[in-house]
Amino acid sequence: MSERMIINTTINGEAMEFMADSRDSLLEALRDRLGLTGAKEGCNNGNCGACTVLMDGRIVNSCCVMVAETEGSEITTVEGLEKDGQLSVIQQSFLEGAALQCGICTPGFLVATTALLDFNPHPTEHEIRYWLAGNLCRCTGYDKIVRSVQDASERLAGVKS
Amino acid sequence: MQDVKYVKPKTLQEAVSILKDNGPTARVLAGGTDIIVMARERRRDTSLFVDIKAIPEMNGIHLDESTGLTIGAATPLYLCYRDPMMNQRFPSIVDSSSLIGGTAVQGRATLVGNLCNSGPAGDSIPTLMAMEGVAHILGPNGERDVPVVDFCTGPGRNVLELGEIVVNLHFPTPRPNSSGRFLRFIPRNEMDIAVVNCSTNITLDANNVVTHARLAIGAVAATPLFVPAAGEALVGKALTDETIAATANACRDAATPIDDMRGSIRQRKHLAYVLAERTIRDAVHRIRGEHTEWH
Numbered sequence: 001m002s003e004r005m006i007i008n009t010t011i012n013g014e015a016m017e018f019m020a021d022s023r024d025s026l027l028e029a030l031r032d033r034l035g036l037t038g039a040k041e042g043c044n045n046g047n048c049g050a051c052t053v054l055m056d057g058r059i060v061n062s063c064c065v066m067v068a069e070t071e072g073s074e075i076t077t078v079e080g081l082e083k084d085g086q087l088s089v090i091q092q093s094f095l096e097g098a099a100l101q102c103g104i105c106t107p108g109f110l111v112a113t114t115a116l117l118d119f120n121p122h123p124t125e126h127e128i129r130y131w132l133a134g135n136l137c138r139c140t141g142y143d144k145i146v147r148s149v150q151d152a153s154e155r156l157a158g159v160k161s
Numbered sequence: 162m163q164d165v166k167y168v169k170p171k172t173l174q175e176a177v178s179i180l181k182d183n184g185p186t187a188r189v190l191a192g193g194t195d196i197i198v199m200a201r202e203r204r205r206d207t208s209l210f211v212d213i214k215a216i217p218e219m220n221g222i223h224l225d226e227s228t229g230l231t232i233g234a235a236t237p238l239y240l241c242y243r244d245p246m247m248n249q250r251f252p253s254i255v256d257s258s259s260l261i262g263g264t265a266v267q268g269r270a271t272l273v274g275n276l277c278n279s280g281p282a283g284d285s286i287p288t289l290m291a292m293e294g295v296a297h298i299l300g301p302n303g304e305r306d307v308p309v310v311d312f313c314t315g316p317g318r319n320v321l322e323l324g325e326i327v328v329n330l331h332f333p334t335p336r337p338n339s340s341g342r343f344l345r346f347i348p349r350n351e352m353d354i355a356v357v358n359c360s361t362n363i364t365l366d367a368n369n370v371v372t373h374a375r376l377a378i379g380a381v382a383a384t385p386l387f388v389p390a391a392g393e394a395l396v397g398k399a400l401t402d403e404t405i406a407a408t409a410n411a412c413r414d415a416a417t418p419i420d421d422m423r424g425s426i427r428q429r430k431h432l433a434y435v436l437a438e439r440t441i442r443d444a445v446h447r448i449r450g451e452h453t454e455w456h
Binding site: 046 | 162163164165166167169190193194197198201202210212214239262263264265266268269350351352
């Protein structure tokens with residue numbers, strides 16, 4: 001039988017202690033136990049990237065992480081990208097660039113882009129497309145997403161506001 | 162998800178005894194990018210995840226010039242391809258590591274996980290073969306070393322016995338004037354299963370004569386395939402269009418692929434030839450310090 005576990009993690013900057021089941025994925029715990037429904041369940045097998053979150057600074061598919069593995073780690077979900085009601089620069093770029101249609105993939109793209117620009121502030125288009133290859137969007141055709149990432153990169157560098 | 166428990170041992174011995182005591186439904190968890198999905202989809206009966214990431218011996222990349230390179234079983238792919246030493250000394254392992262899955266998968270998935278899945282199209286396995294990789298295994302009956310060329314026994318099957326676990330991969334220190342290259346053919350640019358893949362490891366002497374060569378190909382047989390005849394066609398010879406063609410022919414001849422949705426037998430045999438030729442030429446470019454395309 002699976003077992004109840006108490007998990008201690010930092011989620012979006014806040015220390016959290018919560019009860020979970022040993023068979024819960026991180027995605028299930030975020031959505032069903034903590035009410036953080038920003039990360040989406042798309043494929044539930046690691047192909048689509050809709051459930052992307054940051055775990056100790058790296059992006060992971062939260063459907064392919066057991067919540068038990070997150071003990072002591074730092075998780076950032078899309079809910080943690082805005083600060084005091086202000087969208088992050090990347091969120092603002094996606095919004096203004098219309099880099100979304102149905103929006104299901106968007107939380108994953110925003111989290112993955114946050115990690116990309118943190119690691120590589122001035123990526124080439126090629127690097128952007130490879131980094132985001134694990135995030136699928138069936139609406140936009142990706143061009144507006146790539147352009148919004150480039151826009152965010154320029155804004156963060158202070159090239160434009 | 163199945164009714165699964167979770168345990169995170171801190172020592173190798175603890176991990177081995179947990180695996181032995183809990184039988185075949187206890188599954189090793191490192192990156193989890195395959196085993197969690199297989200457990201959820203009930204393709205593997207799973208009662209217990211044994212998370213090996215807290216075991217010190219399972220982590221990290223260490224090069225000792227006299228004894229060689231060791232990569233711990235829990236070391237994620239991104240650490241392999243971001244490591245400057247790996248880029249300089251083991252570029253074909255960097256090629257393979259940066260082609261498996263997308264960024265989120267590479268943050269978790271491991272070379273040893275790819276090996277233990279033993280898929281015929283596994284994108285690291287030809288490279289581990291070409292680089293003379295050896296799997297260091299610990300089990301209830303002690304330790305043993307199995308060369309990667311002998312590790313896979315069929316699609317999804319390998320030499321591991323109940324309770325055994327791969328602790329790390331070991332590679333000899335690269336010879337002077339040597340390099341490697343891995344390429345795979347897929348119909349798009351990323352995130353796909355290889356139609357065919359190929360890895361070459363080659364050493365030249367000062368006169369452009371090949372002193373060592375190892376080639377392995379994937380997705381062309383029930384297991385990834387080390388092709389000794391391909392290397393033998395090059396060793397002792399100067400690199401010319403003719404010797405490269407003889408080597409690539411050996412890869413095409415060794416390939417015994419199937420027809421499926423990804424490719425036909427004829428296409429796959431042709432690709433074995435083309436990728437062998439390209440990986441040799443790229444590896445030579447790398448030996449000479451010339452630029453090669455990223456993918």
